Amino acid sequence: MLLGEKLSKTYSSGNVLDNVTVQIVPGQIYGLLGRNGAGKSTLFKILCGLIKPDTGTVSVQAARAKSIGAIIEKPGLYPYLNAADNLRIFAGIQGLSQDKGHMTQHLMKVGLPIDRKDPVRNFSMGMKQRLGIAIALLNDPEYLVLDEPFNGLDPIGVASLIQLIQQLAFTDRIGILLSSHLMVELTKCCHYLYVIDEGKMVNAGFTHQLIQDHIQRFSIAADNIAAAQAIQAYQPVIGMNDVKITCPASQITTVLQQLMAEGIRITACTPELTLEQLIKQPRA
Amino acid sequence: MKTLVWAEIVKLMKQSKTYYALGAVFLIECLIFITAYYQGSAILDVLLDSLKQSFYFEGTLLNGNLILYIVLNGLWFNVPLIIMIITSGILTDEYKDGTIQTTLLQAVDKGSFIGAKYVVAIGFTLFVIAFMMVSSGILAYTIFGKGDLVVYLQTLNFFPAADAFQRIGWAFASGAVAMLFYSVVSMTLAVWIKEAAKTWIASALFLIITNLLLKLDLGIAIANHFFFPKLMDTWQAFFYHEIDWGLVWLNNTILLGYGVCLIGLGVWTFRKQDIG
Numbered sequence: 001m002l003l004g005e006k007l008s009k010t011y012s013s014g015n016v017l018d019n020v021t022v023q024i025v026p027g028q029i030y031g032l033l034g035r036n037g038a039g040k041s042t043l044f045k046i047l048c049g050l051i052k053p054d055t056g057t058v059s060v061q062a063a064r065a066k067s068i069g070a071i072i073e074k075p076g077l078y079p080y081l082n083a084a085d086n087l088r089i090f091a092g093i094q095g096l097s098q099d100k101g102h103m104t105q106h107l108m109k110v111g112l113p114i115d116r117k118d119p120v121r122n123f124s125m126g127m128k129q130r131l132g133i134a135i136a137l138l139n140d141p142e143y144l145v146l147d148e149p150f151n152g153l154d155p156i157g158v159a160s161l162i163q164l165i166q167q168l169a170f171t172d173r174i175g176i177l178l179s180s181h182l183m184v185e186l187t188k189c190c191h192y193l194y195v196i197d198e199g200k201m202v203n204a205g206f207t208h209q210l211i212q213d214h215i216q217r218f219s220i221a222a223d224n225i226a227a228a229q230a231i232q233a234y235q236p237v238i239g240m241n242d243v244k245i246t247c248p249a250s251q252i253t254t255v256l257q258q259l260m261a262e263g264i265r266i267t268a269c270t271p272e273l274t275l276e277q278l279i280k281q282p283r284a
Numbered sequence: 285m286k287t288l289v290w291a292e293i294v295k296l297m298k299q300s301k302t303y304y305a306l307g308a309v310f311l312i313e314c315l316i317f318i319t320a321y322y323q324g325s326a327i328l329d330v331l332l333d334s335l336k337q338s339f340y341f342e343g344t345l346l347n348g349n350l351i352l353y354i355v356l357n358g359l360w361f362n363v364p365l366i367i368m369i370i371t372s373g374i375l376t377d378e379y380k381d382g383t384i385q386t387t388l389l390q391a392v393d394k395g396s397f398i399g400a401k402y403v404v405a406i407g408f409t410l411f412v413i414a415f416m417m418v419s420s421g422i423l424a425y426t427i428f429g430k431g432d433l434v435v436y437l438q439t440l441n442f443f444p445a446a447d448a449f450q451r452i453g454w455a456f457a458s459g460a461v462a463m464l465f466y467s468v469v470s471m472t473l474a475v476w477i478k479e480a481a482k483t484w485i486a487s488a489l490f491l492i493i494t495n496l497l498l499k500l501d502l503g504i505a506i507a508n509h510f511f512f513p514k515l516m517d518t519w520q521a522f523f524y525h526e527i528d529w530g531l532v533w534l535n536n537t538i539l540l541g542y543g544v545c546l547i548g549l550g551v552w553t554f555r556k557q558d559i560g
Contacts, residue, residue, distance in 0.1 A: 050388060050389070077382075078381065081295075090387070136389065
């Protein structure tokens, strides 16, 4: 288990972290949600031992040589080296094998092409993120900490990265902590969510539970839905391709059943949860 | 530590700026050669006109040994500047690219990491001095040939060709100690400042101040011995008729001692510092 307990950090600019506690278990994916400047990166740096907290402790129960692999803020790569040479440098400094076979294996694991020989400064952000993850995974860490891994990625890149993260958690039993200010991406892949605001942990819980407790709006896409009777009681807002309704999560099943009874063919129903809701309404 | 040093060497060799630095040193040498070729002869004629009537000098006085002496004089400001830029970059580039975080997120000891950087900075400095000595030596002796060396230090000192060659070799070795001091200073400044441009400015300022204070007399003999700017031109001691070996060893030992203290301070600071 990776446990950061009652962590606080103050800089001259103010209090960045205030009595924050997080806990990561192998094989599970955790999300840390927060606006820019909420204290996410500082928390990650403390968990990884890059900076010291003013108060609180970090304890890691890990049987492997490297307990935590991480990318914080951006993947730090040598821009003048190619992907394999970057891996070789970081493997070499830990005394790991640098042979071609191992390097190829690491590149393939994160879905990077093995035939690119040009410097990584030419790589797209998605490829840099993948190489950063490959480096973080060197020496087989028990936990992986990824700070804003979806930044700069297109939707295909995001989907592909989520797939990789899930594979690492489920197949390799790595405990993963992700941060983002993008709600949708985190709710798609995390078992558990932490919400941080102005350095304080303002909300936490299992993702499905948080959604159930906080969700108040749904986007429903369906043919002829604008005229449907079932949604009229839920303040429908008609959009180009969907209708947004305001209703508690406990009632959505009933609404959908009524729509189907009216003969409406539903193609999608997406909960719309905002970060603000999670920040302003902590779970009871 | 060995693997960290090897990684630093690979990184240094893979960066184009390393070769730009060596190219810059060579270009400066060439410019000094051209200047010496066109102006040296005329200056020597004026200086030695009367002496030539009374003494016999072997070969022409505008020879490889004199050119190497001029190179030595000309390079003690330009070369440390280049060395300081490259050696501080060994650390500041890691901050800029974020690779310092990536490295320290691996199973790597902080002290060994910065220690390896100091080792490579020292190695690179020695390599530059060796490169400078070999390249300027080959060029100087090929173009200007060998001959007696005449140097003006308080008075005119004359050295036979073979003796001059040895003295120049020792001067390069002694100068290398001063260069090591500068490279250690720039690395330590990089530990404190972290940012490349600011570290360059601080390094250049340090170099300028050191050069300005070189001739400052503190008035107390013992203070002069330990005042580091006055230790920088110890290499000149090899161009007096009698070499004061005691002074040469003492000055260089003190300078090396300062270097070791700065390394200790840099490693201590780095270990204490937060990263990021």
